[in-house]
Amino acid sequence: MNTEAYDVIIVGAGAAGMMSAIEAGKRGRKVLLVDHSKKIGEKIRISGGGRCNFTNIHTKPNKFISQNPKFVISALNQYTQNDFINLIKKHNIKFHEKKLGQLFCDESAQQIIDMLLLECEKANVVLKKEVIVDDVGKKDEGYFITTNCNQYIANSLIIATGGLSIPKIGASNFGYKMAKKFDLDIVETLPALVPLTFSEKILAKCKELAGLSVEAVVSFKKTFFEEGMLFTHRGLSGPSVLQISSYWKLGDNININLAPKLNLFQSLESKKKLEPKKDINLIISEILPKRLAQIICKENEVSGNICELSSKKIKQLSDAINSWAINPTGSEGYRTAEVTLGGVNTNELSSKTMMVKKHSGLFFIGEVVDVTGHLGGYNFQWAWSSGFVAGQYA
Numbered sequence: 001m002n003t004e005a006y007d008v009i010i011v012g013a014g015a016a017g018m019m020s021a022i023e024a025g026k027r028g029r030k031v032l033l034v035d036h037s038k039k040i041g042e043k044i045r046i047s048g049g050g051r052c053n054f055t056n057i058h059t060k061p062n063k064f065i066s067q068n069p070k071f072v073i074s075a076l077n078q079y080t081q082n083d084f085i086n087l088i089k090k091h092n093i094k095f096h097e098k099k100l101g102q103l104f105c106d107e108s109a110q111q112i113i114d115m116l117l118l119e120c121e122k123a124n125v126v127l128k129k130e131v132i133v134d135d136v137g138k139k140d141e142g143y144f145i146t147t148n149c150n151q152y153i154a155n156s157l158i159i160a161t162g163g164l165s166i167p168k169i170g171a172s173n174f175g176y177k178m179a180k181k182f183d184l185d186i187v188e189t190l191p192a193l194v195p196l197t198f199s200e201k202i203l204a205k206c207k208e209l210a211g212l213s214v215e216a217v218v219s220f221k222k223t224f225f226e227e228g229m230l231f232t233h234r235g236l237s238g239p240s241v242l243q244i245s246s247y248w249k250l251g252d253n254i255n256i257n258l259a260p261k262l263n264l265f266q267s268l269e270s271k272k273k274l275e276p277k278k279d280i281n282l283i284i285s286e287i288l289p290k291r292l293a294q295i296i297c298k299e300n301e302v303s304g305n306i307c308e309l310s311s312k313k314i315k316q317l318s319d320a321i322n323s324w325a326i327n328p329t330g331s332e333g334y335r336t337a338e339v340t341l342g343g344v345n346t347n348e349l350s351s352k353t354m355m356v357k358k359h360s361g362l363f364f365i366g367e368v369v370d371v372t373g374h375l376g377g378y379n380f381q382w383a384w385s386s387g388f389v390a391g392q393y394a
Contacts, residue, residue: 002150006032006126008394009145009154011133012175013040015383016366016390017160018116023391024156025123032152033120034131034145041113042169043162047380048102052109054088055081055384056377058101064382065246065372067187071346072371072382075354079388081381091115100227102376136178142361156361156394160387163340163367164189171334175368176343182359185345187370191337192246195237196254196328205295206231212289217257218244226260234332243375245331246341256324259287265318268306272314276307280317288321296320339379343370353393354386363390 008024010017013035021033039045044052056063059081064072085103088095093115094106105111120127135146136157143157161175179186198206209231216229218240230238244254264287271283280302284293300317302309309317331337344364348356354369356362365386373379 001146004032004150004152006030006152006154008032008156008158009034009143009152010158010160010394011035011136011145011178012160012162012366013037013127013129014043014160014162014366015041015116015380016162016387017158018120019384019387020158020160020363020365020391020394021125021127022116022119022123023388024158024394025120025125025391027392029156029394031123031125032154033125033127034133034147034152035127035129036132036172037170038130040117040127040129043166044112044116044380045109046166046169047109048104050109051104051107052112053098053102053104053377053380054095054112055084055103055381056101057081057085057097057103059378059381063374063378065192065341065374066346066370068346068370071349071351072385074351075385075389076381078392079385083388084381084384087115087119088112091118100376133174136181138359156363158363158365158390158394159368160365161368163343164334165191165194165337165340165367167334175364179344179348179364179368182356182362184348184356184364187342187345189340189342191331191334192341192372193242193338193375194245194331194333194336195232196235196241196245196248197330197332198235198326198328202326203235205299206235207233208295209291212292213238214258214289214292215260216240217260219255219257220244220247220249220252223247229256235328236326239375242338246339246372246374248328250330251327253325253327256326258292258321258324262287262322264322265315268314268318269311272306272309277305280304280306280309284317284321338375339372340367341372343368346370352389354390355393361394363394365390 007029008031010033025031093111142155144153212231217226225240225243227239229240366383
């Protein structure tokens with residue numbers, strides 16, 4: 001078996017892996033970057049509808065979920081969203097801002113992949129694709145990885161193999177297996193930024209309304225998101241539902257406010273006085289899309305002039321719109337999840353360097369770590385920031 005020596009070995013050539021390879025290479029380190037796929041950066045390529053939502057101008061620590069919320073601060077300060085934006089500009093990649101600070105390529109996500117590969121080349125990174133790693137371990141003062149015909153050794157080893165989301169593009173549990181091998185604690189992993197699933201009763205309603213989008217506030221306990229919500233044949237989706245999925249716990253309700261800018265009970269009580277002869281279906285249709293208004297009125301058995309409705313009935317109808325409580329049955333799982341919640345416990349890592357505290361020279365970065373961003377480019381920014389940091393110290 002051949003043995004090749006490097007300064008740094010990185011397993012996983014996704015966003016975080018490529019970033020760490022570039023930075024380590026720039027420091028004059030001899031870097032080997034390996035990936036099991038034939039195509040590099042598939043998650044980058046498919047993100048943002050093929051245009052890659054590569055960062056968010058509003059990146060702050062409070063946009064991330066972790067058992068230790070302060071863990072992200074150091075990496076995000078060492079490499080900010082503006083640093084990545086400057087890299088994009090340097091490569092003349094045109095981009096635009098969508099709502100809520102989300103930045104996308106004007107043309108194609110492939111531009112980001114090409115940029116990273118070019119930066120890897122400039123930093124003399126050795127990239128090997130379609131490499132299946134059979135074993136990883138400690139050797140002398142450093143680490144080794146073995147494949148079917150080669151062994152590679154290095155002083156530093158970076159694990160950047162991502163999480164469990166979207167297995168069809170190559171996601172696997174490799175990173176967690178490596179963490180266990182080195183005796184690291186792992187925070188339970190769950191699908192995040194994922195459509196939720198619902199009972200037959202709610203599903204029937206969603207199917208009737210499939211394709212309809214509304215601005216809604218979706219909340220779980222004290223956490224809420226005010227963004228688009230979409231009725232689909234499979235239930236409820238859209239940004240607000242994907243966001244809340246990262247917080248929701250099985251067995252608990254989520255709450256949906258379909259008219260967040262209105263205290264509906266007060267509004268209807270005043271309508272009752274001012275326009276007593278106005279039809280309740282018509283009133284609700286002025287607030288919500290007509291199809292949705294009709295279904296809610298029918299479900300709550302209200303019809304006719306508003307003056308005919310008791311305050312109790314108006315309250316029931318108002319609550320169905322301002323405070324619709326739903327108990328999801330689950331989620332669609334890793335198949336459609338954008339990211340993985342949980343991962344390598346941040347207590348095991350230095351927030352300044354991303355290095356494992358009890359194994360000098362071993363690093364875990366990106367999605368494999370217990371850091372999950374909100375929807376909108378934050379998870380890519382975590383990949384760039386954590387990758388940059390590891391690249392400074394590996």
